[in-house]
Amino acid sequence: YEWEPAGERVDRTLEVIRIVKRLWTEDVVNYEGRFWRIVNCRLVPKPYRKPHPPILNGGAGRRMLRIAAKYCNGWIGVLDNPQEYRERMEYIEKYLERPGEFSFANVFQVYADRDSVESVVKRVEKFVDLGVSKVILFIHPQPRNLELLDKYSKVLDEFR
CATH class of the missing domain: 3.20.20.70 (Aldolase class I)
Structure with a gap:
């Protein structure tokens, strides 16, 4: 397996953090990023801990x-x-x-x-x-x- 360059892995990490936070806190998520595209995504049930788990x-x-x-x-x-x-x-x-x-x-x-x-x-x-x-x-x-x-x-x- 060949790793992506470090900068790209960091970019992916940041994008995932942003997506997961939105999934935990919003009813419906639409997202268009460099690595992922999400359309009308719902996450249920929402985490118990507010605003979200650490x-x-x-x-x-x-x-x-x-x-x-x-x-x-x-x-x-x-x-x-x-x-x-x-x-x-x-x-x-x-x-x-x-x-x-x-x-x-x-x-x-x-x-x-x-x-x-x-x-x-x-x-x-x-x-x-x-x-x-x-x-x-x-x-x-x-x-x-x-x-x-x-x-x-x-x-x-x-x-x-």
């Missing part, structure tokens, strides 16, 4: 960070370096239109063969201190995920 966006490029700030309710980073994360947070914060409605999350790669619960807690703690309010643990190796969930649930317990 939209969390990933991506680390400056344009994606601005899109997250302007159109989304949160940003999900996948960074191990707290300083790099802080730089992206500060960049996003410059563009936020609704700061009180925005949250920061980070995905932490956890390797069961080398990461103790204590070491993961220390890593996560550095990001929580920065203002990360959502923590996602991505546990390796995949075939053992269920077995490892109990062990690493203790990490999340530290931050409840």
Whole structure:
């Protein structure tokens, strides 16, 4: 599979965010964009949460960070370096239109063969201190995920 250029993927993402928000909030949506055309589309039932469920966006490029700030309710980073994360947070914060409605999350790669619960807690703690309010643990190796969930649930317990 060949990926589209990064700029095109970002354009697609923005178009999808706009479409989904309209589907969640309008009765009938007509849309003519660069990538999609929608005619008399209805989404029922509408989401319970108003005006719509939160939209969390990933991506680390400056344009994606601005899109997250302007159109989304949160940003999900996948960074191990707290300083790099802080730089992206500060960049996003410059563009936020609704700061009180925005949250920061980070995905932490956890390797069961080398990461103790204590070491993961220390890593996560550095990001929580920065203002990360959502923590996602991505546990390796995949075939053992269920077995490892109990062990690493203790990490999340530290931050409840």
